Amino acid sequence: MIIIELLVSLFIVYLVVLIIYLLGSKKRKYGDTYHCGERLIGNKVKYKVPWIYFASLLIAFDAAIVLIAITSLSLNIVTVIFLALITLSLFFIPKEKEGENDD
């Protein structure tokens, strides 16, 4: 029942936003990239390796949140140890070299 309620609500909000969108101007034009006076080519930005460590930690913390959510009614020592371990992992983040992160 609740799933149907959620789906209907989602359908209604999408419908409302779609109506707002269709009320807007349909004029569309394709032009050059904004150059700000310089000649720039639209290319992808390269990711740096240290961000992978952060991304891994993000997953660990997100897992912790789910873990806490599930065990919210009976928080136990396993949760505390898990949290302590991922907090400790913060100290092992590789340091960046000078100037490596300059934009």
Place this chain on the structure above:
Amino acid sequence: MIKIAMILIWILLSFIFALFYEWFDRKVYAHFQNRVGPQMAGYKGILQPLADFIKLLNKQSIFPKGSNTFLINFSAISSVALMFFILLFIPLYNLNAPLSLSGDLILLFGIGVFIDLLIIITGYSVACPYSNEGAARKAEMIISFEIPFGISIATIIAISKSITIKDSLLFQSLGIPLIIFMPLSFIAYIFSSIAKIEKAPFDAPIAESEIVAGWTTEISGRTLALFRLSFDLDMYFVASFGAILFLGGPALPYFNYPGLLFLNQTLNFVMFFIKTSLIVFLITMIRSITARYRIDQVINYFWKVIIPLAMLNLIIIIIFGMG
């Protein structure tokens, strides 16, 4: 049928609140800078955000050649629709909202992350280096601010022993706001919220003096109108969510006099409105008095200051809860 009517009313109220808080934010920000702020449309310029929205909606959309316009428009529509959707879980005048389910705290957190991912998709769908850089910065920001945001929610779950908004409100309706038990989590929540809505000092993804307008550089017309509405809805969401989770929302003090339904609901709504406005004021004040951090400084700040703060509060709560 009543449920559908309630959903439509909630959408309308969310729209009005979002535009009102944009005006409020702009007005307060202007006063902090010794300016007047919006003043032309409506009383003291209160209709300026609505005028801006209608104007943008009627402008031509211009995209750079090679952009994926389907993904850009899909992201714009989805981000606004999902913002409206999560606002359906926010109770305004009593403990009930149009939608409520077991685990809604986690659901709202998850949808919030998804909306941020839509922004990254948009930035990478535009063939423009400024947009790409804005999207990359947004991705780097997400791995910083989502964690303290999530830990704050986890602390609330740990303290109220429930994963529903209604239960956390019920807990607070007894007379004690959760901010008393978790001030550090509140600080973490406020700073994460500022980063989430891309306001100074965490506005690196749209830093106008560095990357023009970041991921919104090449967005125009009705697509930009929707993205701007999504920003406003996001600000209203983080403020109202914070008011509910930490300050008791409409349930503290909970007016429930028998036979005075309308008065009770009005008073509860006024309490909710005051608390939400206070959080918006706090966010605006912080953004008025601080300068922009570089993206590496943002990451360092969140990982070395905000996350440990949020973790400390969570560990204290868990230890006390276990005792």
